[in-house]
Amino acid sequence: xxxxxxxxxxxxxxxxxxxxxxxxxxxxxxxxxxxxxxxxxxxxxxxxxxxxxxxxxxxxxxxxxxxxxxxxxxxxxxxxxxxxxxxxxxxxxxxxxxxxxxxxxxxxxxxxxxxxxxxxxxxxxxxxxxxxxxxxxxxxxxxxxxxxxxxxxxxxxxxxxxxxxxxxxxxxxxxxxxxxxxxxxxxxxxxxxxxxxxxxxxxxxxxxxxxxxxxxxxxxxxxxxxxxxxxxxxxxxxxxxxxxxxxxxxxxxxxxxxxxxxxxxxxxxxxxxxxxxxxxxxxxxxxxxxxxxxxxxxxxxxxxxxxxxxxxxxxxxxxxxxxxxxxxxxxxxxxxxxxxxxxxxxxxxxxxxxxxxxxxxxxxxxxxxxxxxxxxxxxxxxxxxxxxxxxxxxxxx
Amino acid sequence: xxxxxxxxxxxxxxxxxxxxxxxxxxxxxxxxxxxxxxxxxxxxxxxxxxxxxxxxxxxxxxxxxxxxxxxxxxxxxxxxxxxxxxxxxxxxxxxxxxxxxxxxxxxxxxxxxxxxxxxxxxxxxxxxxxxxxxxxxxxxxxxxxxxxxxxxxxxxxxxxxxxxxxxxxxxxxxxxxxxxxxxxxxxxxxxxxxxxxxxxxxxxxxxxxxxxxxxxxxxxxxxxxxxxxxxxxxxxxxxxxxxxxxxxxxxxxxxxxxxxxxxxxxxxxxxxxxxxxxxxxxxxxxxxxxxxxxxxxxxxxxxxxxxxxxxx
Numbered sequence: 001x002x003x004x005x006x007x008x009x010x011x012x013x014x015x016x017x018x019x020x021x022x023x024x025x026x027x028x029x030x031x032x033x034x035x036x037x038x039x040x041x042x043x044x045x046x047x048x049x050x051x052x053x054x055x056x057x058x059x060x061x062x063x064x065x066x067x068x069x070x071x072x073x074x075x076x077x078x079x080x081x082x083x084x085x086x087x088x089x090x091x092x093x094x095x096x097x098x099x100x101x102x103x104x105x106x107x108x109x110x111x112x113x114x115x116x117x118x119x120x121x122x123x124x125x126x127x128x129x130x131x132x133x134x135x136x137x138x139x140x141x142x143x144x145x146x147x148x149x150x151x152x153x154x155x156x157x158x159x160x161x162x163x164x165x166x167x168x169x170x171x172x173x174x175x176x177x178x179x180x181x182x183x184x185x186x187x188x189x190x191x192x193x194x195x196x197x198x199x200x201x202x203x204x205x206x207x208x209x210x211x212x213x214x215x216x217x218x219x220x221x222x223x224x225x226x227x228x229x230x231x232x233x234x235x236x237x238x239x240x241x242x243x244x245x246x247x248x249x250x251x252x253x254x255x256x257x258x259x260x261x262x263x264x265x266x267x268x269x270x271x272x273x274x275x276x277x278x279x280x281x282x283x284x285x286x287x288x289x290x291x292x293x294x295x296x297x298x299x300x301x302x303x304x305x306x307x308x309x310x311x312x313x314x315x316x317x318x319x320x321x322x323x324x325x326x327x328x329x330x331x332x333x334x335x336x337x338x339x340x341x342x343x344x345x346x347x348x349x350x351x352x353x354x355x356x357x358x359x360x361x362x363x364x365x366x367x368x369x370x371x372x373x374x375x376x377x378x379x380x381x382x383x384x385x386x387x388x389x390x391x392x393x394x395x396x397x
Numbered sequence: 398x399x400x401x402x403x404x405x406x407x408x409x410x411x412x413x414x415x416x417x418x419x420x421x422x423x424x425x426x427x428x429x430x431x432x433x434x435x436x437x438x439x440x441x442x443x444x445x446x447x448x449x450x451x452x453x454x455x456x457x458x459x460x461x462x463x464x465x466x467x468x469x470x471x472x473x474x475x476x477x478x479x480x481x482x483x484x485x486x487x488x489x490x491x492x493x494x495x496x497x498x499x500x501x502x503x504x505x506x507x508x509x510x511x512x513x514x515x516x517x518x519x520x521x522x523x524x525x526x527x528x529x530x531x532x533x534x535x536x537x538x539x540x541x542x543x544x545x546x547x548x549x550x551x552x553x554x555x556x557x558x559x560x561x562x563x564x565x566x567x568x569x570x571x572x573x574x575x576x577x578x579x580x581x582x583x584x585x586x587x588x589x590x591x592x593x594x595x596x597x598x599x600x601x602x603x604x605x606x607x608x609x610x611x612x613x614x615x616x617x618x619x620x621x622x623x624x625x626x627x628x629x630x631x632x633x634x635x636x637x638x639x640x641x642x643x644x645x646x647x648x649x650x651x652x653x654x655x656x657x658x659x660x661x662x663x664x665x666x667x668x669x670x671x672x673x674x675x676x677x678x679x680x681x682x683x684x685x686x687x688x689x690x691x692x693x694x695x696x697x698x699x700x701x702x703x704x705x706x707x708x709x
Contacts, residue, residue, distance in 0.1 A: 289511075292635070298511040299520050301527045341624045349628020355636050362633040370640035374647065381652050387582035392661075394584070 025055045044114035076106045086186035091149065100146050102137070109133055125185075130178040131159065131169060149190065158245035175210070182206055201227060203236045217314040220323075233274050240264055256313075258302035262288060265307045287352040303338075310334055310351075326351075412447045419443055426700065449477050453678050480680045480691070483673035484557055490548055491670055497540030502646050504534040509639055538617055545610050564594050567604070571597035593686035602656075605648060612641040 028037040045051055050058070058075060077084030087093055087106070095103040107115070109125055116123035124133045137143060139157050144150045159165045159179070167176035182198060189196035197206040204224065208215025218224045218237070226234035238246075240256055247254035255264045266285040268274045275282045288294040288307065296304030310326055317324035325334045332347040353360035355367035420440060483491070504524065507516030524530040551558040574590040574597045581589035595603070619626055619634030626634070657667045669675065680688045 295508050295511045296527050299507075299517065299527045304527075339624075343624055346624065346626070346628050346631070349632075351628075353632055360632070361629055363629075363636045366633055366636040367640060370637075370644065374640070374644050377644065378647055378651060381648075384582075385655060387579065391582045391584070 022054050040113055048111075048113060048115045049117045049120075050113075050115055080106075083186045086184075090186060090188045091190055092188060095147055100143075102143055102146075104137065127174060127178055128168070128172070130180055131165070134179045135160075156244055162242075162244060162246045163248045163251070164246060177210065181209070200232060200236055203238055207237045214314050221312070221314060221316045222318055222321075223316060231278075233268070233277070235268065239268075256308075258304075258306055259297050259300050261306040261308050262294070262297060281352070283354055283357070284352055287354045290354060291351075305338060309338075408451060412444060412451065415447055416440060416443045423700075449677075453477070453681075456678070477677040479674040479676060480688075481673055482669060482675050485673070486551060486555065486558070487561075488670060488673050490544055490551065493540055493547075494544045495670075497537045497544060498645075498649070500533060500537030501541065501642075502649075504530045504537065505642050506646060509643055535621070538614075538621075541610070542614055545614060561594075565600055565603050567597070567600050571600060591685040592683065593690075594684060596683070602653065609641060609645045609648075612637055613645065616641070 026040070026042065027033065028035040029040045031039055031042060033039075057078075083106075092103045092105075096105070111124060116126075118125050118127075120126060121128065123129065135157060138150075139153045141153055144153055160169060164176050167173040168178055184197050187195075189199075191198045191200070193199060194201075196202065204215050204218055204227075219228070223234045223236070227236055242255050247257075249256045249258075251257060252259075254260065262285060269280060270282065270285050274280065289298065293305040293309075297306055312325045315323065315325070317327075319326050319328075321327065322329065324330065328348065332342075332344050335342050335347040350360065353363055355363050358364050420436065420443065423439075503519060507513070507520045507530070510516050520527060520530050524533065548558075552562040553559070574592065577586060577590040578597075580586040616634040616638040619630060620638060623631045657663060657670070658665060660667075675683070677688075
């Protein structure tokens with residue numbers, strides 16, 4: 001008992017001079033004083049998460065006895081060590097080292113004396129407010145011009161119209177991600193950094209934080225496996241769905257809306273860089289467009305099959321994989337999702353056939369026949385008409 | 398063109414002489430006829446006929462001499478005899494056919510060229526999407542199939558249809574006519590060949606439609622009932638339908654529309670699809686052999702008639 005009393009007394013005694021020190025600060029920095037020193041709102045400190053700290057805990061390089069005019073140095077890192085480390089790695093910090101002093105430090109985002117915890121709804125860094133916080137700088141075009149790594153403001157602001165942005169900002173769905181859910185906090189590593197959550201090989205995991213099942217499926221797909229094996233050309237989530245401007249697949253503007261899928265796939269599957277390098281078939285998009293599915297797709301018929309209808313969405317596998325929707329064992333079912341009455345031998349027929357390809361058989365010969373036939377007939381018609389016309393003119397003369 | 402009175406009188410007296418001459422010749426053949434009434438009627442008929450022929454010939458000569466007055470003279474030409482070339486039944490077949498074909502082209506051609514703006518306009522803006530346009534296309538297809546069946550029945554069971562069908566069968570004379578026409582056009586012959594009821598060009602048009610109907614209806618049926626066929630048959634059917642459709646459209650626009658619309662002789666449109674009639678001069682110009690045949694038949698009828706009257 002004595003021991004407890006003595007410890008309490010010691011603590012109380014020790015705290016007296018410290019508390020006295022804060023009072024010392026407020027002699028000059030308090031609201032009611034005549035001093036020219038920077039004023040501090042005592043109430044904001046009282047309601048902040050740091051209300052129990054002392055001035056010198058943060059402003060720790062300050063010697064109150066000396067003149068400390070203009071000294072703004074403070075040390076969040078003395079408590080928030082890992083956050084400070086992360087921040088020092090961030091593009092924000094790197095930008096500051098090349099003298100863009102507009103870039104944020106701790107208190108730009110978290111606030112100063114009025115600092116609030118992230119889960120407080122009034123905190124600038126709160127989930128619902130963070131987008132506004134980031135965009136307030138990132139929509140600034142003059143700032144963008146100062147740095148050659150900063151992306152276009154429009155690209156970032158596009159988030160506001162994205163499915164995530166609308167869910168969070170308009171519908172108030174707190175499960176929807178804001179900037180930091182994908183980009184991380186403090187470090188904000190750019191996509192070329194291997195540790196960044198938005199580095200190509202990490203994106204699936206980042207999206208998988210919310211879309212777990214889809215991520216699991218994707219990881220087993222041909223695209224996921226290839227990427228895991230270091231094929232950087234292989235698409236991850238954002239290559240098909242977009243990034244800041246990501247839209248629901250029911251939205252006509254979405255890159256994965258039914259009638260936009262062929263265009264999205266064609267960006268890689270008609271590209272020489274991808275098709276040539278990995279020995280893919282170059283005519284897949286062309287033959288699709290030739291097919292009735294492709295034509296219907298072109299006319300905005302969203303019920304018509306697009307690439308994903310047959311090949312799968314996140315579950316795209318090579319044809320010889322038993323899980324593949326276009327595997328010989330599964331193709332009848334795949335066609336059957338739309339064409340209930342199609343017989344088995346129809347489904348087993350070649351799908352991506354081209355009239356320009358001799359291997360497609362009859363179709364090719366029909367096309368060749370008609371090219372010659374139409375050319376000869378039309379030529380014949382025209383010659384006949386020209387001769388007739390010349391004779392008519394002659395007769396009239 | 399002014400005709401002097403002198404010219405007119407000269408021509409009238411010539412016609413008078415000629416009429417007398419023709420009737421005298423007839424009297425040589427039919428010796429017993431002396432009925433004044435009948436002779437008078439025949440006299441008037443022959444005079445009118447000669448008058449009309451003279452005017453027609455004058456028109457033709459004028460046409461050849463001075464192209465700028467062609468139109469005026471054709472309009473001033475007196476109304477002559479009309480010959481029915483296409484009967485009501487046949488004209489109805491043609492009407493149903495062109496309505497169907499226009500529907501089929503409008504709803505089909507955009508699918509051959511889906512990336513064209515006008516194709517999207519027709520299918521999406523005009524017809525409200527592919528679902529509507531494919532339904533309309535099938536309606537057109539039913540129309541075309543009905544025409545095909547109708548025509549088959551027509552050429553089997555109708556007397557005129559049967560006669561015309563046999564006249565439509567190509568023969569050696571058509572090959573000769575074709576060669577002679579080309580020779581005439583390139584200046585190797587002074588005159589083109591004379592055609593009967595159906596020229597080699599009309600026969601070509603007719604059989605081209607046969608060919609087109611078989612291919613289009615056949616390949617269309619494969620696509621319509623694709624579940625009855627393997628995939629490669631469907632592919633061939635679709636390719637045929639698409640290419641033959643283009644061919645048919647081009648043939649109609651380049652060939653047929655020239656004949657019946659853009660040809661200066663009929664521009665902007667020949668109305669024969671509506672009334673089915675040819676004027677006497679058209680008949681003589683385009684189907685001289687048929688005209689001769691009709692005339693021969695008619696004169697034989699007249700002679701036979703007067704013969705039998707004489708006998709009575």
